[in-house]
Amino acid sequence: MRKFTALLLLLAIMAPLHPVQAQNGTGPVYIVQSGDSLSSIASRFNVSMNELMSTNGITDPNQLTAGQQLIIPGLEGVVGVLSTEFINFGDSYRSLMRQTQVPESLFRKLNRVVSPSEFYVGVSMIIPVQSENPNKKRLSPKAGESLFELAVKNDTDVWSLVSINELDGTWDGLPDDTLFAPGENNGEGTGGLPSAFISAEIRDLPIKQGGTGVIKVKALPEVKLGGVLVDHPLNFFQDEDGSQTALQGVHALLEPGVYPLRLEATLPDGTTQVHEQLILIISGNYPDDPLLYVDAATIEPTSTESEQQELVKLTSPATPTKLWSGDFISPAIAYAESTYFTSRYGNRRTYIGQGTDMRVNGFHTGLDFGGGDGLAITAPATGRVVFAGPWTVRGNATVIDHGWGVYSGFWHQSAIQVQVGQMVQQGDVIGLVGGTGRVTGAHLHWELWVNGIQVDPLDWLIQTYP
Numbered sequence: 001m002r003k004f005t006a007l008l009l010l011l012a013i014m015a016p017l018h019p020v021q022a023q024n025g026t027g028p029v030y031i032v033q034s035g036d037s038l039s040s041i042a043s044r045f046n047v048s049m050n051e052l053m054s055t056n057g058i059t060d061p062n063q064l065t066a067g068q069q070l071i072i073p074g075l076e077g078v079v080g081v082l083s084t085e086f087i088n089f090g091d092s093y094r095s096l097m098r099q100t101q102v103p104e105s106l107f108r109k110l111n112r113v114v115s116p117s118e119f120y121v122g123v124s125m126i127i128p129v130q131s132e133n134p135n136k137k138r139l140s141p142k143a144g145e146s147l148f149e150l151a152v153k154n155d156t157d158v159w160s161l162v163s164i165n166e167l168d169g170t171w172d173g174l175p176d177d178t179l180f181a182p183g184e185n186n187g188e189g190t191g192g193l194p195s196a197f198i199s200a201e202i203r204d205l206p207i208k209q210g211g212t213g214v215i216k217v218k219a220l221p222e223v224k225l226g227g228v229l230v231d232h233p234l235n236f237f238q239d240e241d242g243s244q245t246a247l248q249g250v251h252a253l254l255e256p257g258v259y260p261l262r263l264e265a266t267l268p269d270g271t272t273q274v275h276e277q278l279i280l281i282i283s284g285n286y287p288d289d290p291l292l293y294v295d296a297a298t299i300e301p302t303s304t305e306s307e308q309q310e311l312v313k314l315t316s317p318a319t320p321t322k323l324w325s326g327d328f329i330s331p332a333i334a335y336a337e338s339t340y341f342t343s344r345y346g347n348r349r350t351y352i353g354q355g356t357d358m359r360v361n362g363f364h365t366g367l368d369f370g371g372g373d374g375l376a377i378t379a380p381a382t383g384r385v386v387f388a389g390p391w392t393v394r395g396n397a398t399v400i401d402h403g404w405g406v407y408s409g410f411w412h413q414s415a416i417q418v419q420v421g422q423m424v425q426q427g428d429v430i431g432l433v434g435g436t437g438r439v440t441g442a443h444l445h446w447e448l449w450v451n452g453i454q455v456d457p458l459d460w461l462i463q464t465y466p
Contacts, residue, residue, distance in 0.1 A: 005308030010274045027055070027075055028128055032068040037061075044126075045072045045082075046112065078106055080128040086205040087428040089261060090193040090279060091213070093119045100127050101135070121257050122280030132219040135164050137183035142195060147173040156181045196223050196265035196271035202279070204463075207285035210252040210346045210456045212369055214466050217242045219265055227263040229279070230254065234263075234449060235318040237404050245466045247404060249453030252346045252363045256283045284456070286346035289364065296353030298438035299360045303392050311399070311409070314387050315449040318405035326382035328460040329408060329426060331446050332369040334376040340445055345456040351438075366409070366447035367457045373414055374385050375433040379424040380408055380446070380460075387411045388416045394445075395437025406465075409447035412437050 030041060038061040042049045053061060055073040073094040087096075096119075097104055102230055107113065110126040119125075131311040139161075141150050147170050158170050166180045173179070178193075191198060196219055203214040215234065217225055225236040227245050228336065234246040258278040265273045297303055332339040379400060386407075388401035394411035398418060414434025424430055436443035448457040 006048070008327040008340055022249075027071045027073055028078045028080055028082050028387055030070045030072050032064050032066055032070060033084075034066045036064060038064060038174055038312070038382055041070065045075070045110075047072065047074050052072070071397065075110070077307070078110065078128050081277055082110070083129050084124050084129045086124050087121055087128050087346045088205065089121050089200045089202050089279075090119075090197070090275070091119075092120075092178070096125070096127075098178070098180050098275070099136075101133060101164075102128055120278035120280055121202060122178075122282075123207075123263060133271050134182050137181045138363050139179045139181050140195060140423060141175055141177060141179070143175040145173075145175075147171075147438045150179075151181075154183070156183075172372060173336060181423050193275050194265065196220050196273045196321060197263070197275065198269055200275075202261075203466075204283045206280045207250055207255065209250060209254055209286070210454075211284070212450050212455045212459060212465060213246075213248045213250060213252050215243075215246045215261075216243045216466070217263065220267070222268045224266040225263065225452060229261050230259040232452060237320060237322065239466065245404075247406065247450050248282055249450035249455040250286060251453050252286065252365075252456075254281060256281055279402045281355075284346050286344075286348055288362065289343065289347045289349045292349060292351050292440065293354050294351050294438050294440070296356045296358055298393050299353055299358060307391050309382045310391075311394075312452070314362045314399050315407040315409075316452055317382075317401075318451060319401055319403045321403050322425070323383050323403040325400070327464050328457075329378075330369075330461060331377050331380050331408070331430075332371060332375075333427070334429070334443055335371055338371060341368065342370045345454075345458060361428050365454045366411075367446045369433075369444040369446070371433050371442075371444060373432075373434055375444075377410055377413065377431045377433060377444055379428045380457075381426050383424060383432075384409065385418045385422045388418055390436060391436045396431070396441065397437075400424065400430070404466075405449075405451040407449040409445075409449070411445040411447065412439050412443065414442070 038049055038052060049061065051073050055071050057240060070311055097107065131442060137154065139150055139154055139167060141147065147161055148158045151161055151172065161179055162170060164181065169174065191396055195462065198218040200217045207213050217236065219225060227234040230250065232248060234248055236246045239245045258280055260276055261279040262274065264278040299443045310394040330336065343364050345364055345367050349362050349364055349407045351360045381402050383400035383402040387397065388399045389397065391397050395418050398410045399407055400408040410431060412434050413431040413436065415432040418424060418430045433442055433444045446457050448455050
């Protein structure tokens with residue numbers, strides 16, 4: 001959040017490098033982001049396009065550039081740079097008011113907030129950055145600790161704590177409440193979290209259908225972490241930076257909306273601390289594929305269900321060792337000059353059994369690469385082979401365990417070139433493209449499972465996990 005705010009302030013300083021037209025008004029400044037349009041900005045701030053254009057001397061609504069400054073009219077009493085930030089785990093309505101020192105009335109006006117119940121992880125909020133905030137240090141009173149003791153320990157005075165945090169008096173400090181004091185953030189504590197948690201963060205908010213949630217937590221020594229995202233238990237593993245990380249897929253067919261995210265900390269003495277917030281899951285905007293006519297045997301439940309259950313069982317264990325390092329690479333990289341995507345993950349599909357009235361609705365569970373029969377398939381990352389054999393639907397199939405609950409599956413091969421138990425390195429040839437199983441032509445289907453859920457493999461090709 002701090003990095004994003006700093007970037008906006010830097011852009012404000014550099015704004016003369018961008019074409020900024022004559023402005024005819026005063027008010028808070030919004031800095032145009034990549035992908036913005038004048039109509040989307042007007043809608044976001046609940047002003048008319050004509051008013052926005054007039055205030056900023058704009059004659060052509062299509063001539064916006066990233067970094068351009070726009071004055072937003074009709075926001076009397078609001079000054080500074082308007083930053084759009086996503087609410088993260090541990091943030092609360094009250095802690096955001098304290099952190100930004102923005103009056104609640106202005107915050108409600110900017111975000112059209114009716115109730116604090118609208119405040120959930122992944123939702124974007126507009127924050128006016130008025131000046132450098134000197135009160136960045138997070139404090140959290142322990143049980144039985146007075147505000148006076150907390151102030152002395154942190155080289156401040158109790159009246160500053162009362163004023164900055166809008167408390168009713170020196171007696172108004174609650175255990176585990178997040179307070180702010182003069183100074184820099186020392187990394188100790190995230191708003192609203194119990195004392196066992198030093199910090200918690202969810203990356204790449206908001207999470208989409210078919211996305212991978214990355215939950216990083218720093219906890220006190222010897223604290224064991226667990227939890228639930230939506231309805232799926234989280235597995236936490238020790239990362240190199242001392243934090244604990246859980247990776248969790250979100251199902252492509254999960255209805256967009258808000259769902260529970262729960263963190264649980266078990267302390268060395270056996271006691272537990274729990275924090276739960278709602279998290280926003282957004283649509284993946286997946287299109288509909290044309291109707292697919294296939295061999296009826298490949299969609300018959302009696303033949304497909306046992307195969308699906310075997311795959312679920314294979315991909316359920318979360319190996320505690322992370323076998324991959326850095327980025328995943330395309331399994332079609334050996335023939336990259338001639339490959340292309342024939343179908344993307346998440347596309348809604350209807351399969352029709354040839355010569356029958358059998359119809360099965362679902363979604364495309366992986367990423368399809370075009371290419372001819374016999375082309376080399378390579379491992380996208382280091383891992384251990386846990387399955388190599390024929391299936392009815394998936395044809396000749398290989399499943400690789402990359403550790404931490406992450407698995408790759410490769411379907412429809414003409415030949416399998418690895419064995420169960422074999423360790424493969426990134427780039428090793430593991431099989432050949434084919435047309436076995438439920439297919440309409442030869443291609444490579446690559447599937448990625450994260451803690452029991454199929455996710456979009458393309459995400460793993462364009463960014464590093466965790």
